[in-house]
Amino acid sequence: MELFNIFIKAAFIENLVLAYFLGMCSYLAVSKTVTTAFGLGLAVIFVLGITMPINWLISELLLSENGIFGMDLTFLRFILFIAVIASMVQLVEMIVEKVSPALYTSLGIFLPLITVNCAILGGSLFMVAREYSFTESIAFGLGGGFGWFLAIIAIAAIREKIRYSNVPPALRGLGMAFILTGLMGIAFMSLMGIDPAALTAGK
Amino acid sequence: MAETTATPEVTVKEKEPLFGKAEKKLLLDPLGDTNPITIQVLGICSALAVTSLVYPSVVMAIAVVFVCGFSSLFTSLVRNKIPKQVRMIVQLVIIATLVTIVELTLKRFNYPIYKQLSVYIGLIITNCIVMGRLEAYAMANRPWRAFVDGLGNGVGYGVILIIVAVIREIFGKGTLFAGSPIQINIIGASNNEVGYLINTAAESGFGSLFAGYTNNNLMVLPAAAMFIIGVLIWIQRSYRPTLVDVS
Incomplete structure (x- = not known):
């Protein structure tokens, strides 16, 4: 149940996009239609779910003082994390291409974008800062990815509809997307009062 | 949407001044017409959450200017030696090294701010402006120009960051530079x-x-940063209707 709490917390209460503004660039650039947003969202869940446990292993086994090298190597954290993310994205791209060419053609262009998606690196850094355990880091990765997925689908759906509204010309497109994101952030804040531990304790 | 401004390489035979017209344009354009945040929509990710106070925003802006300028310089220096397939990794390693330098420097000299910025320092690595300028400019231009271009874009980013932070701090907290020696x-x-x-x-x-x-508590919320940037974009595009995108 502890893991479920972390998942819910990462997906809704501490949503990576709407509470921390991570992954904003691709969130704004790829949210023009729901279908593309859906593809990118799925890819982000996948990559977050994979890189998070790998980065946990790296920071525990290689970089910490109790690790293989027996010294504090945390200054290498950024370089190793980003290398893991870049190579994982590359690997995922190759596997998907081999296993499911159909999925590859629909995801293909978005996969390389994910390397520079701040939500991925941010997730790993949060994981270290909050001292999650191995299984917790998986739950956090999947939850964070799911939250990102929800947010990008929501903004894409709103942006598809708002095209028919009478927005002031200078505000059209980007300006409106910013304001909408702000409003969505406030809406998600109403979830902050939820205490996942209390929810599961009642059952 | 993320239109990158591909400034064509000027081929001048005679000796150029160290800081001529082209350099001035590179430095000043990102402040307005090609602003990384409001026009190119890059680099929003890493820093909006730090803009509730001016002091950490200034530190963040300086860090980004440093990383952006020097990563452009170093990438441009080695640009002819990088194989095309692995260029992303090479760029990321250069950026990550510079960010590590920034992180350790802050940790040593200003620990409270280091704590406050926490993961956002590390996130400069994935700040799209840095990478975007490397791809769009530094990979194809000489080191000095690339350095100036990187500095200009870093400053353009920092200016928006500080504008947002000033508005948020005055209305949200009633102070300026809170936490710094000159509060x-x-x-x-x-x-x-x-x-x-x-x-x-x-x-x-x-x-x-x-x-x-x-004090206006809305301004303390992260969402306020989105509203303020939305309005800044609105104002800028009202003055320059050519920048409006229709999507």
């Missing part, structure tokens, strides 16, 4: 410990016009 208290009810420039508790005078003023 200024702008508006609020003075008491024995703190005095404000506009004292809303005053019986008479200018401050009494603001009697009953309270």
